[in-house]
Amino acid sequence: MLEFLLALLTTATVGALLWPLLARRLDRHDRLQAELAIYRDQLAELERERAAGSLPAAEAAAARTEIERRMLAAGDAAAASRAATRSDAWHKWLPPALSLFVPLLALGLYLQTGRPGLPAAPFADRGADRGAPHAAPGQQFDVAGLLKSARERLKENPDDPEALAALGEGLTLEAGGTVTGPAVDALRRALKARPDDVGTLYYLGLHEAQSGDSRAAIARWRELEAKSPPDAPWLGMLRAEIARVAKAAGIEVPPAAQPTPQSTMPTPSREQQEAMAQLPPEQRQQAIRTMVEGLAARLADAPQDRAGWLRLANAWKVLGENANAADAYGRADTLAPVDARILADWAEAHVRQLAPGAVPSPQAVAVLERLEKAEPRNALALFYLGVAAEAAGNKPAALQRWKTLLALLPADAPIRGMLEERIKAAGG
Amino acid sequence: MRRLLFILPLLTLALMAGFFAWSLTSGRDPASIGSVMVGRPAPKLDLPALRPGEAPLTDADLRTGKPVIVNFFASWCTPCLAEHPLFTRLAEREGATIIGIAWKNKRDDALAWLKKLGDPFKLAGLDLDARTGLDWGLSGVPETYLIDGNGIVRRHYRGPITERDLTETILPFLKGTVK
Numbered sequence: 133m134l135e136f137l138l139a140l141l142t143t144a145t146v147g148a149l150l151w152p153l154l155a156r157r158l159d160r161h162d163r164l165q166a167e168l169a170i171y172r173d174q175l176a177e178l179e180r181e182r183a184a185g186s187l188p189a190a191e192a193a194a195a196r197t198e199i200e201r202r203m204l205a206a207g208d209a210a211a212a213s214r215a216a217t218r219s220d221a222w223h224k225w226l227p228p229a230l231s232l233f234v235p236l237l238a239l240g241l242y243l244q245t246g247r248p249g250l251p252a253a254p255f256a257d258r259g260a261d262r263g264a265p266h267a268a269p270g271q272q273f274d275v276a277g278l279l280k281s282a283r284e285r286l287k288e289n290p291d292d293p294e295a296l297a298a299l300g301e302g303l304t305l306e307a308g309g310t311v312t313g314p315a316v317d318a319l320r321r322a323l324k325a326r327p328d329d330v331g332t333l334y335y336l337g338l339h340e341a342q343s344g345d346s347r348a349a350i351a352r353w354r355e356l357e358a359k360s361p362p363d364a365p366w367l368g369m370l371r372a373e374i375a376r377v378a379k380a381a382g383i384e385v386p387p388a389a390q391p392t393p394q395s396t397m398p399t400p401s402r403e404q405q406e407a408m409a410q411l412p413p414e415q416r417q418q419a420i421r422t423m424v425e426g427l428a429a430r431l432a433d434a435p436q437d438r439a440g441w442l443r444l445a446n447a448w449k450v451l452g453e454n455a456n457a458a459d460a461y462g463r464a465d466t467l468a469p470v471d472a473r474i475l476a477d478w479a480e481a482h483v484r485q486l487a488p489g490a491v492p493s494p495q496a497v498a499v500l501e502r503l504e505k506a507e508p509r510n511a512l513a514l515f516y517l518g519v520a521a522e523a524a525g526n527k528p529a530a531l532q533r534w535k536t537l538l539a540l541l542p543a544d545a546p547i548r549g550m551l552e553e554r555i556k557a558a559g560g
Numbered sequence: 561m562r563r564l565l566f567i568l569p570l571l572t573l574a575l576m577a578g579f580f581a582w583s584l585t586s587g588r589d590p591a592s593i594g595s596v597m598v599g600r601p602a603p604k605l606d607l608p609a610l611r612p613g614e615a616p617l618t619d620a621d622l623r624t625g626k627p628v629i630v631n632f633f634a635s636w637c638t639p640c641l642a643e644h645p646l647f648t649r650l651a652e653r654e655g656a657t658i659i660g661i662a663w664k665n666k667r668d669d670a671l672a673w674l675k676k677l678g679d680p681f682k683l684a685g686l687d688l689d690a691r692t693g694l695d696w697g698l699s700g701v702p703e704t705y706l707i708d709g710n711g712i713v714r715r716h717y718r719g720p721i722t723e724r725d726l727t728e729t730i731l732p733f734l735k736g737t738v739k
Contacts, residue, residue: 312676
């Protein structure tokens with residue numbers, strides 16, 4: 133709406149500028165014609181008066197000469213002014229050209245870099261949800277009620293860890309997401325009784341991040357991440373927070389270590405691992421590759437080892453051999469269907485083989501569809517199944533997935549622009 | 561001559577565009593207006609205590625032989641909320657001496673704010689009429705000064721302190737590695 137008003141305003145301004153510029157040029161031509169018409173009228177009247185005899189012939193001749201002299205002068209003046217204008221023609225064309233060029237340039241720049249679909253972020257909303265994951269937009273979290281019940285329970289039992297954790301959370305939410313001093317005290321006491329409480333660990337990490345110790349915060353959260361079951365509902369939010377804090381502090385976070393399932397295949401011993409760490413990078417890479425190939429050869433003899441296939445798939449994926457990785461995931465899957473987390477890795481191995489803009493293969497689509505079923509909000513599945521649907525001519529299905537994905541993305545996600553373009557191109 | 565007059569607006573525009581382009585690309589921080597306080601003795605400190613029953617703040621509090629952090633804050637100031645956990649940590653974990661001065665803030669409001677967030681200040685003063693802030697060259701809150709043991713201002717931060725300030729200047733200063 134605002135964009136439309138601004139465009140309207142620009143059009144009006146350009147119009148107001150162009151109108152007199154174009155009108156004046158017509159004017160100059162018309163003025164000569166008008167002047168000449170007056171002089172012709174005067175000549176005709178002179179002729180009529182002379183014919184009627186009301187004007188002596190000598191006076192009529194003098195008047196006629198005078199009028200003709202003026203006609204010549206008017207013509208000369210017009211020619212001179214035209215010549216002057218022509219001599220600097222840019223004078224004539226530059227203003228209208230500029231007044232068109234500037235708004236067109238602005239429009240071009242906007243189409244290039246602008247994101248008209250980006251939702252507005254009113255100042256009052258910013259920071260309101262900072263660090264307060266429970267206060268989802270549109271969902272009023274009853275902070276006062278939480279604090280009241282926590283304090284009442286603490287009156288009965290001052291060491292109730294659940295009430296202490298609730299008090300810490302409530303005080304934090306009350307302060308708009310800042311973990312306050314009293315909140316930290318309550319959380320620390322709660323942690324003593326329950327050292328594994330997820331909420332307490334999260335808020336204590338948040339306090340560390342806010343008090344300028346991002347490393348401690350990330351270490352605490354990584355530990356929490358490692359201890360969480362792979363399908364824990366808070367993992368997504370926790371990983372997003374780790375990424376946010378790490379980015380703000382300029383710390384690089386290695387991807388989470390994947391717990392390897394049990395396998396009968398031998399794993400490298402501690403000595404072997406240490407020896408490998410000593411090697412120069414190329415040799416190390418070569419050594420790893422040799423080991424992975426050895427594992428693949430052994431699995432060919434014992435193809436019933438599902439955990440072994442999964443380990444091999446993971447190894448191929450780390451080495452960037454995505455086709456081999458996808459194949460190994462498939463072998464594991466035929467022995468017993470894999471869970472959502474492995475489906476996500478498998479789908480990733482598939483789509484990593486794609487050239488930019490390419491359509492996923494039928495095998496990839498099959499994995500992605502299973503992934504989407506297990507995790508309807510999985511970004512990878514939403515995006516690539518959209519690509520496949522569009523390629524198959526099913527634009528409504530593609531649009532539906534992409535729009536869902538767009539709604540799930542954070543406002544500053546770098547792929548937003550690309551996704552919006554694809555949605556537009558598909559006619560959405 | 562008249563031609564020059566017509567070029568003048570265009571020239572002004574070009575000059576301004578050049579300045580803006582330079583400002584945007586040179587990495588200059590437009591919020592940084594410098595400080596004349598750095599390297600000089602700290603301005604006069606003569607304030608009533610914020611917390612009831614405490615002795616008023618005087619210049620002697622700045623010349624104890626130990627480094628001191630002076631922080632101007634107010635309960636109505638949002639950036640003060642953002643930097644507050646950093647002071648909590650400095651007081652708790654680094655044992656820093658922090659003097660908090662409530663600036664243009666009613667005593668009850670400031671006390672309630674500290675009660676809610678925790679009070680990291682060893683000494684706290686009240687500058688209700690902002691006269692001390694004027695002496696200290698304050699442009700608003702929050703602002704923070706690092707003062708060495710001899711009462712010389714070593715650093716002046718305008719705006720909230722950040723993790724970066726903490727690791728790069730404040731912690732080294734407290735350890736005595738930055739003079």
